[in-house]
Amino acid sequence: MKPLITAAGAAVAVAGCVAGLLYLGPDTARPQPNAPPAGADSGSMAAGSDSIAAVGAARERTRAFPSDPAAWAGLGRAEIEQARTTLDASRLDAAETALGRSLTLDSTDNYDAVTGQGLLANARHEFARGRQYGLRSTQMAPDRPDGYAVLADAEIQLGNYPAARTAVQRLLDIAPTAAAYSRAAYDLETHGRPEDAAIALQRAVDSANTADERAFAEARLGDLAWSSGKVDLAEQHYRRALDAVPDHLYGQAGIARITAARGHPDTARELYGRLTERTPLPQFLLEAVELRQAAGAFGQGNEGAALAAQVRMVRADGGPVDPHLALYTADHGDPKIAVDLMRREWNHTRSVIVADALGWALHRAGRDTEALTYARQAATTGWRNALFRYHRGAIEQALGMPEGTRRLREAAALNPHLFPHRPQEDEEDE
Numbered sequence: 001m002k003p004l005i006t007a008a009g010a011a012v013a014v015a016g017c018v019a020g021l022l023y024l025g026p027d028t029a030r031p032q033p034n035a036p037p038a039g040a041d042s043g044s045m046a047a048g049s050d051s052i053a054a055v056g057a058a059r060e061r062t063r064a065f066p067s068d069p070a071a072w073a074g075l076g077r078a079e080i081e082q083a084r085t086t087l088d089a090s091r092l093d094a095a096e097t098a099l100g101r102s103l104t105l106d107s108t109d110n111y112d113a114v115t116g117q118g119l120l121a122n123a124r125h126e127f128a129r130g131r132q133y134g135l136r137s138t139q140m141a142p143d144r145p146d147g148y149a150v151l152a153d154a155e156i157q158l159g160n161y162p163a164a165r166t167a168v169q170r171l172l173d174i175a176p177t178a179a180a181y182s183r184a185a186y187d188l189e190t191h192g193r194p195e196d197a198a199i200a201l202q203r204a205v206d207s208a209n210t211a212d213e214r215a216f217a218e219a220r221l222g223d224l225a226w227s228s229g230k231v232d233l234a235e236q237h238y239r240r241a242l243d244a245v246p247d248h249l250y251g252q253a254g255i256a257r258i259t260a261a262r263g264h265p266d267t268a269r270e271l272y273g274r275l276t277e278r279t280p281l282p283q284f285l286l287e288a289v290e291l292r293q294a295a296g297a298f299g300q301g302n303e304g305a306a307l308a309a310q311v312r313m314v315r316a317d318g319g320p321v322d323p324h325l326a327l328y329t330a331d332h333g334d335p336k337i338a339v340d341l342m343r344r345e346w347n348h349t350r351s352v353i354v355a356d357a358l359g360w361a362l363h364r365a366g367r368d369t370e371a372l373t374y375a376r377q378a379a380t381t382g383w384r385n386a387l388f389r390y391h392r393g394a395i396e397q398a399l400g401m402p403e404g405t406r407r408l409r410e411a412a413a414l415n416p417h418l419f420p421h422r423p424q425e426d427e428e429d430e
Contacts, residue, residue, distance in 0.1 A: 051082040051212060062098070072102035073112035080119045085212050087249060087279055095120055111141050118150030122157070125320035127349060130154035134167070145175035152183050159350030161190070161381055178204040178213040182220065189224060190352065192382030198224055215244040215251060222254045227386065229415045231261055249275070253284055261417035265295035272303070280306050282324035289332065300332065308333065314341065321345040323357035330357075335364035352378045352388070360391045368398045386414035 058075035065071045076098035083091035099120065102113040118133030134151025141147065148171040155164035168187050171180045181204035188197035201224065204217035222237035238254035245251070252275050260268035272288035288303040300307075307328045314321055321341045330338035338361035345354050359374030375392035378385075393407030 051078065051085045054078045055082050067105060069102040069106035069110055070112060072098050072105065073110065073116055076102060076116045077112065077119065080116065080123060083123060085216075087281060089123070092120060092123055109140070111137060111144065111147075114140065115146040115150055118147070118154070122150065122153045125157075125345075125349060127154045127157040131158060138167075138170075143174060145171050145177075145180070148174065149179060149183065152187075156186070156190075157349050157351050159352070159355075161187075176203075176207070178208045178217060181207065182217060185220065185224075190381050190383050192384050194224055194228060194384060211244045215241040215248045218244065219248060219250040219254060222251070226254065226257065226417075227415060228384070229417055231258055231417060234258060249279055249281070249284075253287070257287065260291050260294075265291060269295070269297075276303055276306070280310075282307060282310060282322045282328065285310075286324045286328050289328070304332065311337070311341075318344075320349075323353055326357045326361050330361040330364040335361055335366075339365050339367075352381055352383060356385075356388045356391055359395065363391070363395045363398065368395050371395045372399065384414060386411045389414065 055075070055078045058071070058078040061068070061071040062075050076095045079091045079095035079098060083089055083095070095116070099113050099116045102116070103110055106113070114133055115137045118130050118137060121127070121133060122130035130150060131154035134147055134154050137144075137147030138151060148167045152164045152167035152171060155161070155167060165187050168180070168183045172184055181200045185197040185200035185204065188194070188200060198221060201217050201221045205214055205221070208214035208217060218237045218241035222234045222241065225231075225234035225237060234254060235258045238251045238258065241248045241251035242255070252271065256268050256271035256275060259271060268291055269288065272284065272291065276284050276288055285303040285307045289300045289307065292299075292301055292303070307325065310322075311325050311329050311333065314325060315337070321344060323342070323345075326338045326342045326345075329335070329341065339358070342354065342358035342361050346358055355374045356378035359371045359378060362368070362371035362374065372392075372395050375388075375395050378388050379392060389407055390411035393404045393411060395404070396407060397404030
């Protein structure tokens, strides 16, 4: 039997691929004048309330000025921001319609619509197109920030990390806002500098202009603390995210994760149940499934059924593949299907996250020599990621490499609060 600990609890770093780039960072556009100020009472604010208000205001503007390309571009970008904050990808179709209307009205010098098209492409995992729009917009207006945000997001997902860092630095130079600091933090974390990433995220908190921006940065600080096993600190940040936006999805997921780590699996399962009923995101579903198995519950529950249904849907429609679906399929389903899914994603997304998921799928499918190539690719940026390190260690151990055992110990030291389980197929092999 191969040793196996799949760590969905450590996989929050993978969330950059969830729903395109909906989790990577907020838009660079400044809030609408009628958005709640940073110091407003947030107790009544729901998840995405700022972005929902912005969409309403943008729609009013298009009704008042139906021939104004800027109004339609603003609506498109507001729809994309709402999709990001609520994780409702259906808003992207409305964004496409609005941006198309804007470009119909002005196809020559429409910076806002071009950057909006880049945001839309990135959200749909069309990162090569996102990069094209990012380059076009930065050429149109070298001193405006939005194009650099689009470009940075695309370059990250294409695996062009030096180019992404250049874009992020330019973004910081032009507009040191919460959006810029969030992207800088992601770059720093990915390159093995979590302490500097925490400083950047705190600056994102301090410069936030909306409750959504503040909640986003606090939740990312929670993820950063959790990834290094700092449970108390992680909880503080997750609760601050929920103070800003009471229904913040990643704040709620973080509290569920913390609850499980503190030895209260039943309560954690209730929290995950409410969260996944509302938002059946692969990451949340996978964490719930692995919590069930760690607690000795029978079967995978409704969460496993939802994940299996999502895998079938992704296989059928040929769309983007969330790495959590591949990890679920590799450990709880058919690893060969997981390999096929991640190879498809690798064709147009070359991030270290995708490299890790593909390597793990290959390992579970018994193809360890090839798996090691991708595990090493996942390590090229120096990310101190417990999940990545565990995966590589397990692959090396399966190949009889002595460093595998050391790597597994390092993973456990990085984050001892992983959700361990053994897939059914391994239990049957005993």
